[in-house]
Amino acid sequence: MAFPVQDHVLWKSYREGDKQALGTIVERHYRTLRRYGLKFMIDEATVEDCIQDLFLQLWQNRLQINDTFSVKHYLLKSLRSHVIQYLRAEKHFSHQETDWDTALPEEVDAETLLIQEEVALFQVNELKRQLDTLPTREREALYLKYYENLSVCEIAEMMNVNRQSVSNFLQKALSKLRDRWLVAPLFWIICTFF
Amino acid sequence: MSLSPNPFSVAELLEDETFQRWMKERSQEDRLFWEEWLYVYPEKREIYEQAVAMFLVIEGKKDTLSDQDISLKKEQILELISEESSSSIKSLLSWTWLRGVAAVIIMGVVTWYYFRGLDTPQTAPLTTRSEEKGLEREQWRQVSNTSQQPMVVLLPDNSSVVLSEGSSLRFQAAVNTAKREVFLKGEGFFEVSKDPTKPFFVYTNSLTTKVLGTSFQVRSFEGETVALVKVKSGRVAVMPVASPNKSTLLTPHQQLSIEIKTNKIIQEESRAAPKNPSDIVNQEFTYEYAHVSDILEQLQESYNMPIQYEREKLSTCTFTGQLNDLPFLEKIRLICLTIESTYQIIDNKVVIQSKGCN
Incomplete structure (x- = not known):
């Protein structure tokens, strides 16, 4: 098996003027970026435009762009500022509040995921209800931490808050979700009995 | 015998990279790993299910x-870039855009300085790899059973194989390779020590069997028309040599056979009434206050390996527990651990040293 070229190697080539390297970076991170952008509840076309602009600017500014520890983090962070800029311009929205989509997957393939169907359906729906009650910033932090696997430090930088606040968001969100859990399985057992 | 990850909370499992990869890519190989994982940690099923639900949400x-679609997007972006390069700077770069760019660049610099110290070049693995190659070439061992009884073969990774009469097994003497591989002619019952980072492969002329840690039987004699894999515990994947991409997942009490001439595959439940109940693949090793000497007798018989111990000293020792599907030496080790004894292998014989039990 050939090892794929690492991100930071591509990054270096792109800054030296290699268009194909930037192309590969696009290919590699497009899905991640689009998925993240869509979470802000803006339509697909707008997200795709933001991504396009992001890469266009990366190219134009390649001589001023620095090396980066994580290309993925760099791109997500840039996309975030593009999206927020768009929201500011188009929707005149105030600084603080962004939206965060919590829509569920169409279906859960419990068998593939090695979980029980009933557990899956019940817990997933219950959790979604809980997630909806969280502030959008906490939802975003959860996503960046447990879906994109970013570090607390990286998240703090993206969301323009200090690290302690991110840790707090995460802890608060998790413990809120966990507390409900203690009730949920019991409820489920009762449901199956009656 | 520990499988990583070994989380204590849902959050810990959610943070685990192997877990995230499994949830995102859902490959067959990862599925096999997590099935095995749930099998090894039945008490962590709840954590697992909660983590899965959480991830999905x-x-x-x-x-x-x-x-x-993605290739298309890439082409569009590259095209845009090319146009841009030829026609110099356009109106796109109005002041608002420039501000955004500046913010991005500054943050980029900050990250870079922050992490620069961590980003050290990695040259070390190259040397280890070439060492491994050296070992791979040299140290293969072959064991043939020419006796009239089954015999146990202890592999360097602590797995054990009960090799039937007229069968032979070739394996690597060293354990420090990326995967564990053995070549079998004839029939063997495998109890594989758990190590999902090093999958265990059994190659025969017609079938390849892949496991992460489990017990199963493989039969593939030259001159026989059918080759067979039968699973006692855990999960194994079986691939015909003729079509290595067609893998079949077998679970306990399932078997897969292949007709050698036609390559026809038959998957079925293992027969309800086993042909020969004394065959090790059909035996149970579950005990409740059983006399240790009785257990040792059974092991001696099943594995055809002499076990030497002082009957009188052990007369008061009992054992309660489940030793199914553990490799031979692991069974011995666990028994010795409970009765505070030690064991050694001397001249192809297990010798147990004990002070007796109170």
């Missing part, structure tokens, strides 16, 4: 992009 809607 955090992940949200599935995206609908195909790889083709």
Whole structure:
């Protein structure tokens, strides 16, 4: 098996003027970026435009762009500022509040995921209800931490808050979700009995 | 015998990279790993299920992009870039845009300085790899059973194989390779020590069997028309040599056979009434206050390996527990651990040293 070229190697080539390297970076991170952008509840076309602009600017500014520890983090962070800029311009929205989509997957393939169907359906729906009650910033932090696997430090930088606040968001969100859990399985057992 | 990850909370499992990869990519190989994982840690099923539910909710809607869509997007972006380069700077670069760019660049610099110290070049693995190659070439061992009884073969990774009469097994003498591989002619019952980072492969002329840690039987004698894999515990994947990409997943009490001439595959439940109940693949090793000497007798018989111990000293020792599917030496080790004894292998014989039990 050939090892794929690492991100930071591509990054270096792109800054030296290699268009194909930037192309590969696009290919590699497009899905991640689009998925993240869509979470802000803006339509697909707008997200795709933001991504396009992001890469266009990366190219134009390649001589001023620095090396980066994580290309993925760099791109997500840039996309975030593009999206927020768009929201500011188009929707005149105030600084603080962004939206965060919590829509569920169409279906859960419990068998593939090695979980029980009933557990899956019940817990997933219950959790979604809980997630909806969280502030959008906490939802975003959860996503960046447990879906994109970013570090607390990286998240703090993206969301323009200090690290302690991110840790707090995460802890608060998790413990809120966990507390409900203690009730949920019991409820489920009762449901199956009656 | 520990499988990583070994989380104590849902959050810990959610943070684990192997877990995240499994949830995102859902490959067959990862599925095998997590099945095995749940089998090894039945008490962590709840944590697992909660983590899965949590992940699904955090992940949200599935995206609908195909790889083709992505190639297309890439082409569009590259095209845009090319136009841009030829026609110099356009109106796109108005002041608002420039501000955004500046913010991005500054943050980029900050990250870079912050992490620069961590980003050290990695040259070390190259040397280890070439060492491994050296070992791979040299140290293969072959054991043939020319006796009239089954015999146990102890592999360097602590797995054990009960090799039937007229069968032979070739294996590597060293354990420090990326995967564990053995070549079998004839029939063997495998109890594989758990190590999902090093999958265990059994190659025969017609079938390849892949496991992560489990017990199963493989039969593939030259001159016989059918080759067979039968699973006692855990999960194994079986691939015909003729079509290595067609893998079949077998679970306990299932078997797969292949007709050698036609390559026809038959998957079925193992027969309800076993042909020969004394065959090790059909035996139970579950005990409740059983006399240790009785257990040792059974092991001696099943594995055809002499076990030497002082009957009188052990007369008061009992053992309660489940030793199914553990490799031979692991069974011995666990028994010795409970009765505070030690064991050694001397001249192809297990010798147990004990002070007796109170």
